[in-house]
Amino acid sequence: MRYDLREFCTTSTPKNPQLHHLELEARQKMVHKSCSTMKVRCFIWRALMNRIPVANNLLCRGITVQNSLCQLCNNEQESVDHLLVNCSYTKCAMDWIYKWCGIQLHQVLNIGDLIHYAANWGNCPKKRTILTSILYCSICCIWLERNNRLFKNKKVPPTKLADEIITLSYTWCNYRSKYGCGTWASWGCSLFNHSY
């Protein structure tokens, strides 16, 4: 499926067009270009707009789901913020990623907080782009893990998912960043201790 970011900015029906436009514009600015593809950025945008088909959203549309619990922890209702930020499985995988990046995220309670954090992190645009790419990659990998469990009955532990995020984000940054991202050895050790 092909996504167009502009399409998501214009297809919703606002209650207050002026306020809605401002909110859309603010959210659109938060989705940084990063080293990710347009498809990934559109997925991030849809998550920000609460428009990905998690169980809660399907139920709101009157669509029957067999199990409305989170596919990752099987413990709470599946919402966008729960699945991508607050789920115990997601937190376990992301703790590894945050440690590897050398960052601490205590105030992140929802997907908007996470994207806002990435968009405003640090003073170096190069490193901010790398971090943003890693966080976008993490969000996509969590969504993929959720779908693998739901549709393919395949699952990996959170530590393995963190390894996959580190590998995939290196590929993204290595091939798509105009700054480069160093060697695989330096990437795998301590991410932001060397310059790009």
Ligand SMILES: [Zn+2]
């Ligand atoms: Zn969960």
